[in-house]
Amino acid sequence: NAGVTQTPKFRILKIGQSMTLQCTQDMNHNYMYWYRQDPGMGLKLIYYSVGAGITDKGEVPNGYNVSRSTTEDFPLRLELAAPSQTSVYFCASSYPGTGETQYFGPGTRLLVL
Amino acid sequence: DQQVKQNSPSLSVQEGRISILNCDYTNSMFDYFLWYKKYPAEGPTFLISISSIKDKNEDGRFTVFLNKSAKHLSLHIVPSQPGDSAVYFCAASDLGSSASKIIFGSGTRLSIRP
Numbered sequence: 551n552a553g554v555t556q557t558p559k560f561r562i563l564k565i566g567q568s569m570t571l572q573c574t575q576d577m578n579h580n581y582m583y584w585y586r587q588d589p590g591m592g593l594k595l596i597y598y599s600v601g602a603g604i605t606d607k608g609e610v611p612n613g614y615n616v617s618r619s620t621t622e623d624f625p626l627r628l629e630l631a632a633p634s635q636t637s638v639y640f641c642a643s644s645y646p647g648t649g650e651t652q653y654f655g656p657g658t659r660l661l662v663l
Numbered sequence: 664d665q666q667v668k669q670n671s672p673s674l675s676v677q678e679g680r681i682s683i684l685n686c687d688y689t690n691s692m693f694d695y696f697l698w699y700k701k702y703p704a705e706g707p708t709f710l711i712s713i714s715s716i717k718d719k720n721e722d723g724r725f726t727v728f729l730n731k732s733a734k735h736l737s738l739h740i741v742p743s744q745p746g747d748s749a750v751y752f753c754a755a756s757d758l759g760s761s762a763s764k765i766i767f768g769s770g771t772r773l774s775i776r777p
Contacts (some may be wrong), residue, residue, distance in 0.1 A: 554706070585767075590672065592708070592752060592767035608764070640706050651697070652765060654706030 552576050554655035556641050560585065561624050562661045563631040569624040581644045582624040583608070584616065586605030587639040593640060598625055631662045664754045667755050669768035677776055682740040686753030689734065693755040696726060697765065698738050701750045703714050710751070711738070740773075748775045 595608030
């Protein structure tokens with residue numbers, strides 16, 4: 551099993567550009583999450599989904615959008631990139647009843663200049 | 664307002680000795696606590712957890728202690744090994760909330776020296 555995969559690993563964007571961070575999991579998990587981690591900080595929840603077709607905002611959703619058309623995929627969209635969105639983005643998934651254990655992807659490092 | 668706090672950004676411990684990582688929380692609704700370990704350029708990986716109905720959980724070299732009255736938990740690693748050098752995140756969850764949302768602390772970088 552690949553677990554949670556994320557693409558790309560690294561990307562440089564210019565201010566105002568848009569991009570989609572891809573996330574796929576092959577564990578048939580219902581729940582999926584997007585986090586960002588800024589230097590010296592913990593992980594902040596951006597958006598989450600409890601199943602296909604259902605998404606909800608986390609702690610820091612501004613500037614991002616998500617969709618969940620399948621159980622496996624949970625892409626994160628940045629519409630107008632800003633320097634404040636320079637961060638490392640992690641996707642995670644979990645299965646209900648697993649005691650909140652989340653499985654993380656390797657991360658996408660994004661630099662907005 | 665940080666609901667989960669790790670006040671020590673870094674910790675250096677000699678190989679073979681005990682490593683103790685601390686974590687405090689403010690939300691009394693939290694009833695499940697986790698520790699994640701993170702190596703550079705990788706995602707966090709689950710290490711150990713504890714429910715609020717317990718005060719101790721042990722898994723090999725790793726033990727987590729929970730003091731609910733003090734809203735404090737700690738992770739003990741005995742004996743510490745070079746491969747334990749990583750960033751450790753404390754996390755907490757309210758199992759009654761939706762979607763298994765977890766609140767993470769800012770992390771403690773543990774370095775094991777020879």
